[in-house]
Amino acid sequence: MKINLTINGKKYSPDVEPRLLLIHYLRDVAGLTGAHIGCETSLCGACTIEVNGKSVKSCSMFAVQADGADVLTIEGLAQDGKLHAMQEAFWNQHGLQCGFCTPGMIMACKAILDHNPNPSDDEIRHGIEGNLCRCTGYQHIVNSVKAAAAAGAGK
Amino acid sequence: MIPQTFEYTAPKTLDEAMVLLEGGGKPLAGGMSLIPMMKLRLATPEHLIDLGRIKDLDYIREAAGELHIGATATHSSVENSALVKAKCPLLAAAAGAIGDPQIRNVGTMGGSVAHADPAADYPAALQALEAKIVIRGAKGERTVSAADFFVDAFTTTLDAGEVVREVVVPVEQAGTGTSYMKMPQPASGFAIVGVAVRVRRGGGKITLARIGVTGLSNIGYRASAAEKALEGSAGTADDIMKAAALVTQGVDANSDLHASAEYRKHLASVYAARAITAAASKA
């Protein structure tokens, strides 16, 4: 099936099998390996990207469902070589260790601030309840979101 | 992680979808339950009919004292809708309790209701709201009450070829307090028990009580005995306790690793008491 989509501002028009998961399209076909696969039950969030401005789990969506969509992945977050404030905050606050959950986690954290520029700790924690991290205990991630909020990362 | 092959069609109109569904297609809404099951090959549909491209299924609107939620309205749109928050806060609360933000961004009202997971959040609210489910089939439409819609775990009154077109809930009258409280299963986030309550007061008494319970048994249900006990009472703490104790009456409770039947029943009463208290405080 021929589909058209825009990923990180660039247009793609692939021919895909209906069952091809969006995450596999991004990783194996489009060569964007930032989003990861951590489970098959839609519970870990490592594959989180934005589709039409909303954070979604790209392992639970077929590429054909994204036909016509505007997709943003971790690779498209930095602009003109400048890190997004959330990326910078994760770096400064040690919001990551092994880094595997990080691309999805950063996208989920960005989505929190997109809706709520100054979230409470509790709102941050619930905002990432769909993202598992086995390394950090989440505390430095919460700090990262607060730092990004303080830097004005929210819309 | 990899589903079996299937045919995929994304009709633009509901009429087109009806024809495809009559041919044996499986409807795909948000896919938040279906796609993981397909990846584990626990579901192997041969033809998916994606309802996501049908524009006139994604809406939330008010008409004649009721709110109409289109089948493909996402949980996050229900949760964040100013209309729903103002006119049917219980539904917004239940939507906000589902899964996680990413799942709520994709999962839909129609998909969730049609899937009829016994631990889903919506059924409790829809029962308490005495919601109507508008079903569209090849032969036309029919409307059933939430009470009649849910038949058993993962089983509804939907026939082959039928889909949920919309869910209709009442605009809450002034003086009605509502609350949804749940104990989530720690791994999945589904409800071990969830209790949705609507309470209205008048003349120093509880004039209306509606209590929906999910997670406890094979389907979300209305706790009629508890409602009756509460209605007409003064709604004191004691009245609430007595009513809450009745929410599990006659119910065959689920038992699994996360909660035995005995504990689930106990929790249902505790959460009922808390939700009634919270709702009553707002009534």
Place this chain on the structure above:
Amino acid sequence: MATTIIQTEKLVGKRIRRREDPRLITGTATYVDDIQMPGMHHAAIVRSPHAAAKIRSINIKAAAEAPGVVAVFTGKDTEKVGPVPCGASLPGLRVPHHYILAIDRVYLVGHPVAVVVATDRYLARDAADLVEVEWEVLPAVADPEKAIAPGAPPVHPQWPDNVAFVYHQEGGDVDKAFAEAEVVVKQRITSQRLIPSAMETRGVLAEWRGADRQMTLYTSTQIPHLVRTLVSGMLGLEENRMRVIAPEVGGGFGSKLNVYSEEALMGFVSMKIGKPVKWIESRRENFLCTIHGRGHVDYFEVAAKKDGTILGIKLKLIQDQGAYHQLLGPAIPTLSVLMMPGLYRTKNVRAEIVGVFTNCTPTDAYRGAGRPEATHGIERMVDILADELKMDPAEIRLKNFVHNEEFPFPTATGLTYDSGDYAAPLQKAMGIVDYKKLLAEQAEARKQGKLMGIGICTYGEICGFGPSPATPAGGWECGTVRVEPSGKVTVLTGSCHHGQGEETTFAQIAADELGVDIDDILVLRGDTAIVPYGIGTFGSRATAIGGTALYFALQDLKVKIKKFGAVLLGSPDVSFANGQVTCNKMGKSVSFKEVAAASYRAMKLPPNTEPGLVSTHFWEPPNFTFGFGAHIAVTEIDPETGQITVRRYLAVDDCGNIINPLLVDGQVHGGVAQGMGQALWEQGVYDDNGQLITGEYTDYAMPRAHMMPWIQSEHTITPSPVNPLGVKGVGEAGTIGASPSLVNSVVDALSHLGVRHIDMPMTPEKIWKLVAGGKN
């Protein structure tokens, strides 16, 4: 002279953000599944749905003919591949032959029976469903105590008692201690099976180049060199012809401190098909086929005097080994025995381990590996003893700690604790939480019918694994410093970090020693073709041993730098500091960069000196290091639902000197989260047929952000004398301290109801029943 940045400010001890992060936060890091190669094939593995069964037949015809499939292999094809190795050696250890694909019988759910290789991962997965296996299902046993009961089905028919090994260890005079005891307390304490669940599952990509007779194996591992040594052996390939690369590794927690059948299997397949082949573990496979942790049933007895002095400890430890021994499985419970006296002075201990086969996933090292189980046991027992004697849990601990003047302290289990001030973190923690005030608050809460608990855990841990005689495969580490002609510094380490941050901490060490800018330093690891050899990252050893190896390599290098500097300056009287070789007499200096260039240009060599600036040091530690600390958890319980709220969590850890406090905080937080996961939520549960009920994230409750409390991390600092950095280790501290402090806290909250012990995880239902019934 060229301009040179002179580094004078010391970096060790500073909160520096990590140098590995830019690639990780931009999504450009390369994990195994991110690698694609021309001609790369994909493998899907057919696995047993049964915990115990005979294979009557396997029909691969349909699979072999399926679209895209190039090969299907079964156990008959791989029979000659060497067995998955067990590196642990214990007297009388029974080691079942662990074929990489089952031959005629399977021993656990997930046991691999065939591999399907196709051009595409979707097609490989499709074809895997077409492999037909005819099974003869056999009875299974999934509980270690049931497995050693009479009449249990044998996991391995040749050993009908299901006993894998029995191990005794004894120190002092236990019988005398118990005979003289004024009080003896006993308790059965379990430490349930846990699933390590690194967020990146395992993955292997094997690339065989037949014409060169060379293989490159990319694998998500903590131990690339050991994988090379062992997997090349399994495949009958000369070790120097295999290159193992651990690319970016998405967490391990011990689960990737192993050699797995799939590593050899992909090597085998690539050699057969002459193409690269990749296998990526699904999460379901990760639950079933990657090692589990813990799996203890412990019977503890503690003898004491009425004043709280501990006289002796007895332990019978039943270890659920699972169906096979993976790399270190049987060695893990022996670490529990080593650690069983905790921080306490008692010299009289007796332990017996019974390692038991079950039809379950093998258990092996999971964060803490034997030490959380031991600490949980002894710290629970000390609380039970305190309860029995109506003593304060802090007081009884202070009474029994090893005294400061007793270090180095030889323990009853044969260890020598290096250094410590065991009272310090406890006293600091009690001060921070205002322990007396908390006790008063608790008394008041009880009057009001509220359930509030204060839990203390003081722990010691064996860090820095370890002296080679005590560590399978050797316990040293290798560090190389290579100064390039331009003066840039490349550090090669045998440590194989996978999230811990040694690209930063090792660069801090090197920058300080060489006086160069940290940006001039690149730390490489995880590639057997680059690093001379290495043991790897596990057992809180990277900084203590890998960092020390690097430190000594740097010292050797500094000697050579001075020699070259002396030649350049024309004076033997030189010193090296802040990136400059200086002759004070002459008032002249040359920069590190100039020395580097001169060493390679080699116009004039110092006497008996080779050109270039490269130094390698293999460091063998003389002892383990022993971190310690005190954690305090304050909990509240909802009596109606049994739900536990962790109101406060304080960790005071002593990990010796700290290289980077920001990273140490991260280690503590993550460790506590895993310990809290065990205490409150996580459990690997099998049914009687050997099916893993908690075999997906839908049922295995991992800690999520909204479930975690705020963790306060504080420190005392007692440098280790074992290494010149004075470091001990902190990777596992949080995990070790968390579960006892939480269980002690909840038991404390319920103690007035007669509750003395609660097994983990402390689910709300369990707590509700205790509140309702007031029993344990």
